[in-house]
Amino acid sequence: MTDVTRHRRQLPLEQKLINVIAKVKLPSAGAAMDFDDAVEVARSIMSQLQSLSLDDDDARDILRDQIKQFGGLVKWANLNDIPISRVSEFNTGRRSASPAILVALGLQRVIAPLIHGSTDSETNPAA
Structure with a gap:
């Protein structure tokens, strides 16, 4: 730091x-x-x-902080009316963040211009 x-x-x-x-x-x-x-x-x-820009790993860190604050994944999922399995799959890295999870975290997915000199792996983690 x-x-x-x-x-x-x-x-x-x-x-x-x-x-x-x-x-x-x-x-x-x-x-x-x-x-x-x-x-x-x-x-x-x-x-x-x-x-x-934040990626799914950053969103996952935010989710994990909120899960701790709310007393667990199940409580967080229920409070935000999101299926527990969907939150668990995102939390463990098996799936990317759904729009519902992003909204519950106060985030949104955006499209940004390609910045000169960036590589495809920096702008497209799935590549």
């Missing part, structure tokens, strides 16, 4: 955003930025934004 995140537990997205900001290198303060510098900064930001 970085120094910033050692002091308190971060949400996965908040943690990733902190890491993105920490990695982006901006020109020194007060220096005029020419076009090439602007392109370099933009590419740096875009490459770092790739790490902001």
